Amino acid sequence: MTDKIDTVVEKSVKPDARPRASIRPSASFVKAVSAVVWKDLQAEFRSRELFSAMLVFSLLIILIFNFALELDVRTRQSVTAGVLWATFAFAGTLGLNRSMAIEKDRGCLDGLLLAPVDRSAIYFGKVISNLAFMLIVELIVLPVYSVLYNVNLFQPGLLLVILLGSIGYVGVGTLLSAMSVQTRTRDILLPILLFPVVIPVLLAAVKASSGFLTGSDLADVMLPINLLIAYDIIFIALAFMVFDSVVEE
Amino acid sequence: MESKPLTLKVLDIVAILVLVVATYMALNAPTERVMGEVQKVFYFHIGTAWTALLGFILAAVFSVVYLATKDLKWDRLQVASIEVSLVFFLITIVLGSIWARPAWNTWWTWDPRLTTAAVTELIYVAYFMLRQGIDDPDRRARFGAVYALVGGLSAPITFFAIRLFRTIHPVVIGGSNAEAEGGFSMTADMRTAFFFALFAFTIIFIDLFWNRIRLGNLQEKVEQLKLKVTM
Numbered sequence: 001m002t003d004k005i006d007t008v009v010e011k012s013v014k015p016d017a018r019p020r021a022s023i024r025p026s027a028s029f030v031k032a033v034s035a036v037v038w039k040d041l042q043a044e045f046r047s048r049e050l051f052s053a054m055l056v057f058s059l060l061i062i063l064i065f066n067f068a069l070e071l072d073v074r075t076r077q078s079v080t081a082g083v084l085w086a087t088f089a090f091a092g093t094l095g096l097n098r099s100m101a102i103e104k105d106r107g108c109l110d111g112l113l114l115a116p117v118d119r120s121a122i123y124f125g126k127v128i129s130n131l132a133f134m135l136i137v138e139l140i141v142l143p144v145y146s147v148l149y150n151v152n153l154f155q156p157g158l159l160l161v162i163l164l165g166s167i168g169y170v171g172v173g174t175l176l177s178a179m180s181v182q183t184r185t186r187d188i189l190l191p192i193l194l195f196p197v198v199i200p201v202l203l204a205a206v207k208a209s210s211g212f213l214t215g216s217d218l219a220d221v222m223l224p225i226n227l228l229i230a231y232d233i234i235f236i237a238l239a240f241m242v243f244d245s246v247v248e249e
Numbered sequence: 250m251e252s253k254p255l256t257l258k259v260l261d262i263v264a265i266l267v268l269v270v271a272t273y274m275a276l277n278a279p280t281e282r283v284m285g286e287v288q289k290v291f292y293f294h295i296g297t298a299w300t301a302l303l304g305f306i307l308a309a310v311f312s313v314v315y316l317a318t319k320d321l322k323w324d325r326l327q328v329a330s331i332e333v334s335l336v337f338f339l340i341t342i343v344l345g346s347i348w349a350r351p352a353w354n355t356w357w358t359w360d361p362r363l364t365t366a367a368v369t370e371l372i373y374v375a376y377f378m379l380r381q382g383i384d385d386p387d388r389r390a391r392f393g394a395v396y397a398l399v400g401g402l403s404a405p406i407t408f409f410a411i412r413l414f415r416t417i418h419p420v421v422i423g424g425s426n427a428e429a430e431g432g433f434s435m436t437a438d439m440r441t442a443f444f445f446a447l448f449a450f451t452i453i454f455i456d457l458f459w460n461r462i463r464l465g466n467l468q469e470k471v472e473q474l475k476l477k478v479t480m
Contacts, residue, residue: 172399179392183382193379193396196372197403200410207414227410238402242395245316 032117036125039108040099041132050098054137058091062145076149081209084145084153085165085202088138092169093194095133097187099126100177113247123174123243127236131170138162157212157221164228165205169198171232175239178246204228257459264456271296271442271449278442287351292442294344296450297337304334304454305369309401312394324390325469327397328380329461333454335373342366361411368407372400386472 044050065083069075103109103126112122142162146153173194180189204224211221271292281288308330315323345363346356357363376396383389435443 175395175399179379179395180382182388182392183379184384185378185382189379189382192375196368196375197399199368200403200406203407203410203414223413227406227413231406234402234406235399238399242316242398245391246395248391 029118029121032115032121033125033128036112036122037128037132040126040129043102044129044133050095050102050133051136053098054091054095054133055140057094058087058137058141059144061087061090062141062148066148076151077214078210080145080149080151080153080213081206084141084209085206087141088134088162088166089169089195089198089202091137092134092166092173093191095137096130096170096173096177096194097181097190099130099133100174100181101186104181109247113249119244119247120240122247123178123239126178127170127174130174131166134166134170135163138166151213153213155212158209161205161208161212161225161228164225164232165201168201168228168232168235171236171239172198172201175243175246178243200227200231204231253463257456257463260452260456260459264453267449267452271446274442274445278439279436281439284348284352287348290344290348292446293450294341294348295443296446297344298341299447300450300454301334301338301341304330304337304458305373305401305404308334308397312398312401315390315394316398321386321390321469324386324393325465326462327393329458329465331373331376331397333457333461335370335377337450337454338366338370338373342370361408364411365404365408369400369404372404376400 062083065086069079069083100109103112113119142153145151173190176193176197177190180186180193183189204227208221208224208228211224275289275292278289278292280286308327311323311327311330315321315327342363345366349358350356376393379396380389380393383392
């Protein structure tokens, strides 16, 4: 009888000596990233609050631009790229703000921080999900703009620029929104922090976009695209390095 | 640290003296032939510009050191550096604008240097707005460091981007040489005034920087004393 009790006690007290199946660090990183992305997409799919807000806001901005600028047929050509990117920039802050605010308010961020994963996995996960939202909104805005202003926006070059520009915007924006959501001034602060820093993206994106829309030489257009790629790499690398210090308690 | 160190007191006086002498030299330097009296603005314009940019670069360095060591001293250094540089850079921009009106017939132009200057100034204003919204000193220091890094990195990229992409479209009626800064040759007297002004503003910058650091340290001390009293 005492033997049995001893065995039970022993088993409960002795640490589990069975080695865990070794998980390569990179695999768990990818798992963490996809978990974060999946969570965000699932949540958004159910409520659609971010997505509808960004979309309606974008359409309203285009409407405002219609009254702000005389978009007659001639000026339209030179101004389309700028109007598009201004729209994306403003709607983008909406998405970034809400995305981080949801994390903070519902305590998801704390939960994610407790998970035994590299903090940068959270960063990449958020970047990918924010990027997804922004791209979906952009992909809807493009045909609407095309129809409203009778200009064909579905060119592969333009789509590439929109992708690269959005990556840069969201890369920096996610880092800065992680900071701004922890301050008192929250939503108002993100545009103030983000816009000065993201000017190279807007500059290069508008240059490249109008290059594609007006049919410029490939050589002219490659320069801003290279800048976009360089910016994306530099700032995502920087954010990867400092994200930890932004979310730690 | 209780009372002001003697070196700093001496530096205060030296800074004031040097400012007076620089002003005198600038006002009495030979008048430039083409631009006239307004060219004299350059002595102070470049003096403040170079120290401000140095301050911003230092701030980025302090960011890295702070994030590596987590010693709040580097945060105080960064705040001092950015605060002084912010004011100096504003002086640069205003002086440049004053020069531009008679020279280029416009208060402002969107050429690479000015645009980058405006963007840079806004980045560091945003820096202080970010800090203002945070109460926890440790978090404030961390966020400030990160943003100073991000901003400090993007400013040169902005400059090169604008330079590469903004084609030369005539924006200014009357002023053809947008690269006129430094485009006038200086006589020996002007050169002396110029280099003395650079030296003067470096001294003034160091003096203000040191004073600001001291102010930051005293603020920190006050916070600690407050905590002791309430406990």
